[in-house]
Amino acid sequence: MPASRELSVRGTPIHLMQDGTGPALLFLxxxxxxxxxxxFQERLAGDFSVYFPSHPGHGGSPAAEWIEHISDLAFHYLDLLDELGLARVHLVGASFGGWIAAEIATMASHRLASLVLIDPVGIRVDGWIYPFLFGMDIPEIVGTVFHNPMAALALAPPDQSIDTLALQYRQGAALARVAWNPYLYDPLLRRRLARIASPTLLCWGAHDRLAPLAPCGEAWAKAIPGARLQVFDDAGHVPHLEEADAVADAVAEFCRLQGAKR
Amino acid sequence: MKFYYFHLMPYIMDHDEPSSWVTLSNRHYDPAVGHTLYNQYLDQFEYAEKLGWDGLCVNEHHQNCYGTMPSPNVMAAMLVRRTTRAKIAVLGNGLPLRENPLRVAEEIAMLDVASGGRIISGFVRGISAEYFSTGVNPTHSRERFYEAAELIVRAWTEEGPFPFDGRFYRFHYVNPWPRPLQKPHPPVWCPSQGSSETVEWAAKRRFPYLMVFTPIKRIAQIYGEYREACERNGYRASRYQLTVNVPVVVAESDAKARELAEKHVMWVFNTGLRMHPPFWRPPGYITEASLRRLLANPPVLPSDLTFEQADREGYLIYGSPATVRDKLRVFADELQAGILCTAMNGGTHERTLELMQLFAEEVMPHFREDAKVDETAGVGR
Incomplete structure (x- = not known):
């Protein structure tokens, strides 16, 4: 079981889970x-000291009114690294978290021992418009995000209480504040990806319907210098849920390799 | 009591799609039919003035069959030149949905000047679904609304040019020509669903509050909250600050009225307001406090509303002239609403005109103690 704690990052309160020993790994x-x-996190905690914060407005972290743009979240996590006294980390981000991770990497690659992006969103890809999840009901969302719908059970809410529904609404609002329009991307990010100097692994679900391998995964692979693209055949948009062991092993191996090189 | 004829200008149709909003394909819209409808609806407005209605209400809605007036100011402009006496209430312009609120300030001023000062300017946030239609971020809705309203009122009342530097709207030169005719500016009304934040905001500014399609118990509750908020702000609410929008069907007998109401009023709720569930609740459109209040006491979805419930809870008024008078007494005497906005639909244009005439002749005169009062004097500013 990971340890849970509340902390304040430059005045913004957040909830953070942590477990494992070894090189520091921040999961977004x-x-x-x-x-x-x-x-997925449990397996990584076998090799790394895994830090797993909740974004402001998500999970146990209260909403933060000052967050208006995706770069606010990127700066927030650079502040978190300072708060935790971590000079360099392995940074792993999935989907929306991958977007934040990519923004961080364009700003401060020197803080990253490696970068792993799992089916990230965040860039505008020619020939692709992300399906609008905000306009979908739960079955439509599950059908879009998951190749294996059973994997969605891991994210199912515990109940339908007012508190649970209010939390879901708060999370939706926190996401919408930075991602409603432009939807799921920052128009400036793609051009900036060339600045990323950390070794980068892209993990991609072969059946991602939100951000498909072609053209999205291919666009990321092309835009980040030297990035390696690894495809997971039995996964959709969330391979770390759908093929948790395989993705965790790939991430651990990549991070170990980069750690050893430096 | 004052009477305002209200129109959604619906494109009445039956369909099996999950939503009448946002995604109902516009291939269903036949412009030739639309041509007939627009002209019939405008005829109804003009007839309402002839029959003695005090005001005519238009409103803004996007991408649906419920109301085909994406630009209410366009419809108001047509009425300005075809009417001479009635107030023209734009209920309202969806302020946050506009990229440039100064266009609202300009258009309302144009209408006010051309009409000789007959314009009432409603300010609304726009229905939840309209954040899907326009792409505007619903988490900005409330702040954009307040900021746009402030900018528009300043543009109407302060000598230009002046600079405005807001979070969403920034101008070096605010200096609209024309300025409105009414002083200090056209009355502002706030049609709303009763969020406590809006009640407080409107009461503070003496902006009349308009409840739309709400059960009578909730109207009573929100009116109470509004009156209290007015007291807190140091004045007593005029009854002309309390407006209610409720569909009325009056016919020769209760049975005939019921038949029309079951079909035509219920179309508005069951089909016109049928919405894919996510469109009801875009993220951040309401505060978490409002959401919790809603969840604690969830209102019935309009598409699930039965005629019996609508009747029982006072979503509508129907009956013979005598029955309608009795039901209306509750709004006039118990709720102390000063203005009734109502649409009428008899199924055909001709039948609608008959209902309007019956209402004007057999109901309205019984509520005219205030015939000589200007209901917009001193409120909404």
Missing amino acids: HGAGGAGRWLP
Whole structure:
């Protein structure tokens, strides 16, 4: 079981989970993933000291009114590294968390021992418009995000209480504040990806319908210098849930390799 | 009591799609039919003035069959030149949905000047679904609304040019020509669903509050909150600050009226307001406090509303002239609403005109103690 704690990052209160020993690894979750310590994180905690914060407004972290733009979240996490006294980390981000991770990497690659992006969103890709999840009901969202719908159970809400529904609404609002329009991307990010100097692994679900391998995964692979693209055949948009062990092993191996090189 | 004829200008149709908003394909819209409808609806407005209605209400809605007036100011402009006496209430312009609120300030001023000062300017946030239609970020809705309203009122009342530097709207030169005719500016009304934040905001500014399609118990509750908010702000609410929008069907007998109401009023709720659930609740459109209040006491979805419930809870008024008079007494005497906005639909244009005439002749005169009062004097500013 990971340890849970509340801390203040430059005045912004957040909830943070932590477990494992070894080199520091910061995991940034996607929409709906806050506070979900699942087999993926558990496996990584065997090799790394895994830090898993909830974005402000998500999970146990209260909403932060000052966050208006995706770069606010990127700066927030650079502040978190300072707060935790971590000079360099392995940075792993999934989906929306991958977007934040990519923004961080364009700003401060020197703080990253490696960068892993799992089906990230965040860039505008020619020939692709991300399906509008905000306009979908739950079955439509599950059908879009998951190749294996059973994997969605890991993110199912515990109940339908007012508190749970209010939390979901708060998470949706926190996401919408930075991602409603332009939807799921920062128009400036793609051009900036060339600045990323950290070794980068892209993990991609072969059946991602939100951000498909072609053209999205291919666009990322092309835009980040030297990035390696690894495809997971039985996964959709969330391979770390759908093929948790395989993705965790790939991430661990990549990070170990980069750690050893430096 | 004052009477305002209200129109959604619906494109009445039956369909099996999950939503009448946002995604209902516009291939269903036949412009030739639309041509007939627009002209019939405008005829109804003009007839309402002839029959003695005090005001005519238009409103803004996007991408649906419920109301085909994406630009209410365009419809108001047509009425300005075809009417001479009635107030023309634009209920309202969806302020946050506009990229440039100064266009609202300009258009309302144009209408006010051309009409000789007959314009009432409603300010609304726009229905939840309209954040899907326009792309405007719903988490900015409330702040954009307040900021746009402030800018528009300043543009109407302060000598230009002046600079405005807001979070969403920034101008070096605010200096609209024309200025409105009414002083200090056209009355502002706030049609709303009763969020406590809006009640407080409107009461503070003496902006009349308009409840739309709400059960009578909730109207009573929100009116109470509004009156209290007015007291807190140091004045007593005029009854002309309390407006209610409720569909009325009056016919020769209760049975005939019921038949029309079951079909035509219920179309508005069951089909016109049928919405794919996510469109009801875009993220951040309401505060978490409002959401919790809603969840604690969830209102019935309009598409699930039955005629019996609508009747029981006072979503509508129907009956013979005598029955309608009795039901209306509750709004006039118990709720102390000063203005009734109502649409009428008899199924055909001709039948609608008959209902309007019946209402004007058999109901309205019984509520005219205030015939000589200007209901917009001193309120909404």
